Amino acid sequence: MDLEELKERAGPRAFSPKDDLPEEYRKAATRMIQFHANSEVMGGYLDKQFTRQAPSLDRKLACTAKVQDEIGHAQLLYRAAETLGVKTREEMLEELERGEGKFLNCFHYPVDSWYEAPMIDFFVDGGAMRRQATLKATSWEPYAHAMDKVCFEEGFHVKHGEDILRELMGSSRANRERVQETFDEWWPRIVQFFGPPNKDSKHNDFAQQVGLKTTSNDELRQAFLNAYIPKAEKYGLELPDTPRIEYDEHSGRYELEYDDLDWEEFWTIAKNDYERSAEQIGSRRRRHEAVAWVRESMDAWETSQETPQAAD
Amino acid sequence: MIWEVFRQAKPGKYHTHCGNVHAPDREMAKLFAQIQHGRRMQTNSLWVVPQEEVSEVDSDEATFGGSTDKAYRWAMTYNRVDASFAAEVEQSEDEQREAAKAREEL
Incomplete structure (x- = not known):
């Protein structure tokens, strides 16, 4: 199939591994899904920090379960990317280790306090889920299929994240102030989560023409702001002065001053050139190496068994 | 027989x-x-x-999992927050509730 025919036929779950697809499509889909899979890995690695800091056993269990889910999502996504025939799973994981694999801006900032848990687990995850829900209608069928399972699980993450926010904002004044300070720091990054404005997006048009994306960056950001700003306010958080965001009652939209955001930092992050990116990628790589013995002993155990063993 | x-x-x-x-x-x-x-x-x-x-392995010979309460894994547990503000969160919770019901019916 050539690109023109593909664009005509593009629609939700239109293409699967049995279709003969042009290289442009397969490369664009690989780039998008690999980015998504890398983000699940790096988000999971970031998130595991919260298990240590969680103030109760229930929270620790939920945080651990969430990390387990995220790493599982990465597996599903690498599988969906691999079926495009451009890169193998091993190649994609190696690129991530070498610092060449790209991933979401919010996961380039190391976290070190429990006050950051609702930033990641409620706002960032909420944004991710909004985006993922639209990807159930992506044109690459294995990607859409992975989204069914991912979205099934994400509801727990977002509600758990909101529950942490509710708990912290209903506790001492010192806690509420710390959450507000953390929110001031994270909010601009969260607004940038959906990427640059449509006019500056490199890949948006092509991805929409071939049905990989069904919704633009700006539309997603608008939907996110409409749902999540009222939530932040409900718990007593105040939006920082910048970026300026005005609610327009006439259109029912939040108007964002894009120029108030630090796009230079955003693009540095997008190239993995931000100084803390190297920290995140490196610490994840060292941890991956540190538990190599677990993978090796599991492989050795599996090959020594006569009958296949089901995983728990 | x-x-x-x-x-x-x-x-x-x-x-x-x-x-x-x-x-x-x-x-x-x-x-x-x-x-x-x-x-x-x-x-x-x-x-x-x-x-x-029919082959059997029972609790005398093996340690089975599945006895841990994993309520912390499900969106329905967090019932002090309301999912209806975002359609995708609400839908996920509905799917999890359906799946829990189906498990009970087995």
């Missing part, structure tokens, strides 16, 4: 064990299973299996 019988209520559902029948051969076992286990309960399909073909 004893044959263990498994009944499936609807297409796509699991076959679950529902009892056994005495029969001299496979054809008779299928017939008896129909009469004894497929008449009163809603049935889409039956399996009959020679009893000696």
